[in-house]
Amino acid sequence: MTRRLLILDDDADFAVSTSRALALEGVECRIAPDGASALALLEAEPIEVVLIDIRLRDEDGTELAARLSTLHPGLVMVIMTAYASVDSAIAALKAGAYDYLRKPFFLDELMQALERCFQLVELRAAKARAERELALMRQIEATSRLAAGLSHDFKNMLAVIRANLAVIAERLPAQDGLAPYAGDALDAAMTAGDLVTRLMGFARQPTQSPDPADLRQPVGNAVSMLARTLCQGMRIECNLPDRPLLAPVDPVQIETAVVNLLINARDATKGRGPVRVRLRHIWRGSDYARLTVEDEGPGFDAVVLDHAPEPLFTTKPGGTGLGLPMIQQLALVSGGDFHIGNSEGGGARVVLDLPCLRPDSAAQP
Template sequence: MPNLSAAPDSTVRRLLIVDDDVDFAVSTSRALGLAGVDCTLVHSGAGALDQLARDPVEVVLLDIRLGGEDGTDLAARLRARHPDLIVIIMTAYASVDSAVAALKAGAYDYLRKPFFLDELVQALDRCFQLAQLRRDKARAERQLALLHQIEAASQLAAGLSHDFKNMLAVIGANLMVIDDGLHAHDVLKPYATDAREAALTAADLVARLMGFARGEGPPGAVIDLGAVVGNVAAMLTRTLCQGMALDLDLPAAPLLVPADPRQVETALLNLLINARDATGGRGRVAIRLSRVWRGGPYARLEVVDDGPGLTPEGLERALEPLFTTKPEGTGLGLPMIQQMALRHGGRFRIGNAGGGDAMGGDGARGARAVLDLPCLGGDEAPDPGLDQGSGENM
């Protein structure tokens, strides 16, 4: 039995067969099923239009004669409704005119019955490869548009940060004068001190935002990522995530990463606050830190919640700057994590948890964020016990 070449992203290859010869359609679908193609059968033009409206596919195998219907006319109608549809027309009455008519109707390929299964498989292989190329092109265009949005957001952040920095400098200077001028036992002293410290914290946040806008590279500091993650989780357990269950899975040995600890803290803080908001502050979050191999040693930080997960729009636009599903959200948290990962030579992605293995329960769902950062530990080949980072589908 011939085999179709493996799909680059392991996408299931689905085919709609439109043929009024039921025996031929059934036997062909069975043979293609053994070759890894999931086939759906219809036996009329109306059936094809209805099936594609309910369950779109990318490739159609269409007979040129369907009882009293003209397959070339049907191909043109299908392509009019589904412009990206890839159609192979087959016929037992091959002629130059019918081949030209098929191509004019938008058919991608043309087969003469009877044909060998190998011939059909090769034609379908070309069709599925074209479909994959189109998906790759669309993905690249979305990523390019995202980069343009990040650039625009960075320019906006730079301008706003500069103005806020100037205003905070005035506020901080005045608070310093007030704080230093108050007696130690003055009833207003604690309030002035708190306001002064808050202004300093705000100035630090603005500095981080300006770093995001300028695309500054990571400093030369090396941190124990496990210690940073543990400290942030402990702090949030006592404060913002007080009503949640945080399940920590950290390695016993230090996991050394060349990174800015403040940026890592901010990234984890954003992810945990998102998890808190998604679960209403009463959910369960698994935080796992491990060492994986992606052509070199990487530290992988996973944050998985048991909330409702991301909507299709959320999955598509989660990393777009200024996109948010929260009434008072800024839409900059996740894009800043992504940019931080890229500047450190890492990778960040977010999706739905699915089956729930990461949460330790059957059927658990929710959002899953994965941050990979290069870590120290040698460039030797991984040992059998090291997670090699396979199986990622985000």
């Protein structure tokens, strides 16, 4: 997390010297000499912590702090003054200040105060993430009840499709050019049947973790299948690790996730690609398997980024709005993370992290 600080002080020498000292401690500083400049910076950049002098040249720092707190309720403010008193400290706290420093102060005093501020910012962010995940879980639970009502009839129709595809695949000669397509269609119908079954328990925690599976197989299967069918006109670059990458997840869910992400990439690029699929091992305090899918389409706008993981939200005509929420659910249930965003060069970038076994141990019986 980037730590940004706004220093609101009309003493340029103090502001510059303080910002240079804090830069050595890993804090990015912006400087504003007055309220108007501070408001402009807060509108332009994501800044959560403000160090504000109680006495400015033409403004009262306490009144300005109260105004900033009203306009930006999430701000964490530290008020500093060379004229410390009980009354000024009380006024600062009433204005919405989180802490209070008396000038002159040492750098370690300032860093201790700022550390408390940044910890508060991180706790708020964690709370917001937890609340968002809880809301998603509730939405997914409602979606599962809806899916349960539709699954019976859908499974019956799939049974007819599978039976007909099995007959076609069996009677086609092995050398027939349509044989791979019939096989892919049958595999997809089988996967769809499994997927419908999983919709019944879409928002429920599994009773036990699946056995560890090598993620290379479902990822590779999904890429091969779509490269021959729905994404035939695209260039899909698939980068898989040389050694097994084992994770306690259902391979069908991984394959379904890759299929959904590739179809989204196809729709975003109008079927012209390219798309990059990469599976690798990473270390995040423990071992994780990271699946990344990137395309060169227009990317996500702000509205889609906010709502994409929500069940039934879709921007496609006829879309279901279940693809990304199911991947989000897979991540939450598995103890991983799912991130939707844009790559630096443009285009969408989707990252799924799942806890896995260390590759060294995966090679052992």
